[in-house]
Amino acid sequence: MPLLFLNEKSWNTTCDPIRADRAMADFVDAVRAVAKDDPSGTALVSEVEVKSLEIADGYPIGKWVGSSPRNHVRWQRLRALQNRSPVKSVFPAEDADGHLEYRHEGETVLALGAAHFMEGIAVSLPVTPAWQTSSLLLDRSELVELPDGSLAFEHDVVDVRHISAEPHVDEHRAWIRRLSLARAATGRQMWELRADLYPHLQFLPGTEIQLSHLDPRWVVPVRRCLERLDASAATWEPAASVEPDWQSKVTPEGETRKRVCEFLDLDGEWRTFHLHARFTPGAGRIHFRLIGAEGKIRVAHIGSKICPDL
The missing domain is CATH 3.30.2310.20 (RelE-like)
Known part of the structure; x- marks a missing residue:
């Protein structure tokens, strides 16, 4: 079962309603495409419940749902996915506090980091070009124990799987299917x-x-x-x-x-x-x-x- 981690940096941004509607359509189609490829079930992990999200500044998801019958259908499809929140319910954020940090373009990113650590997929609302890609590079800092027992930070760059539109799912489809067939979930x-x-x-x-x-x-x-x-x-x-x-x-x-x-x-x-x-x-x-x-x-x-x- 793949976990989709909702990138908190891609929501509640400055964006006009027309652009936000188009981004939501791409987003819902993408997560539904993942769910279709994984019969064992797909979970959407977000820092807050999806129904409480602000798509853009001053544009809550409830307003989007009520703006058209088509959006209401998309919302029902999105609700069909299991939603887990907050992110720390599946990612040991408290245990990682001070020991593990991920950054994207200098900003700390909780969901993107959790997607890499938990071998899941990061998913974003494609409101800017930064999120219109099938993978993202993150800077990772991790506190590790050295052979002599002392502690030191190790720094590296990691690649996280990412989707924000249905074509991105095609690039990860083989991995998703292999995961659903072969990975132990417990x-x-x-x-x-x-x-x-x-x-x-x-x-x-x-x-x-x-x-x-x-x-x-x-x-x-x-x-x-x-x-x-x-x-x-x-x-x-x-x-x-x-x-x-x-x-x-x-x-x-x-x-x-x-x-x-x-x-x-x-x-x-x-x-x-x-x-x-x-x-x-x-x-x-x-x-x-x-x-x-x-x-x-x-x-x-x-x-x-x-x-x-x-």
Whole structure:
């Protein structure tokens, strides 16, 4: 199920009613085209409820709905989509506060950033040329933990999927269909589909509980991290290299913390699973060890950073 994140910067702008009507027509057609391609359901995520939006300065959505029968039909189609608000209901904004920030042309953008982080699609009202495109570049700043335990900001530029008119949907159609068929939407689904989704990973029994009770806002980061670990293992040749060519940041625990990374392995022996990948925001960790004889990765822990017993 793709999440469509409504770009708050594209609403409540200075725009004449004729232009706003045309932009709303394109917008509704675009989101309905996504919904048509995804039989599992599409959700529109907005900072406030859609019915409370101002299309343009002094032009609330209720006034637009009542201005013509055609607009009323479009409104009914839009209402048929599941609407979630505020954005933090699906994006861990509070957890990310001070740790993760996205900017577009120098301005902080909540919905556009959430669309990238949650692997969704940003959707805008096409009232200006800036929003008439199928992708947008965002500046991302993320607070990460370095191997020595200190914290530092990393800065990069990321590309977010974006639509504001129906032709943009064509460019993302293959991805939308693939998403609806293959992506797990909950931690429980990740566990149940693990053999198909992650054929090069093995899981200790305790990870079933961790995935089954996974915070919904952590589903995408964990899913993304597991996918990258699986892809790393898929191309690993143990005879040629001690470790895979990692597709995400993987580090070992220091000597003083290795004792908290001991788990009862599948054969009943206690072993250290000190290699770990991080997922953000927050101190998310996936701990694992390499099974060279099988060319696999065995996962022991999925969740918060492991704290030593006091």
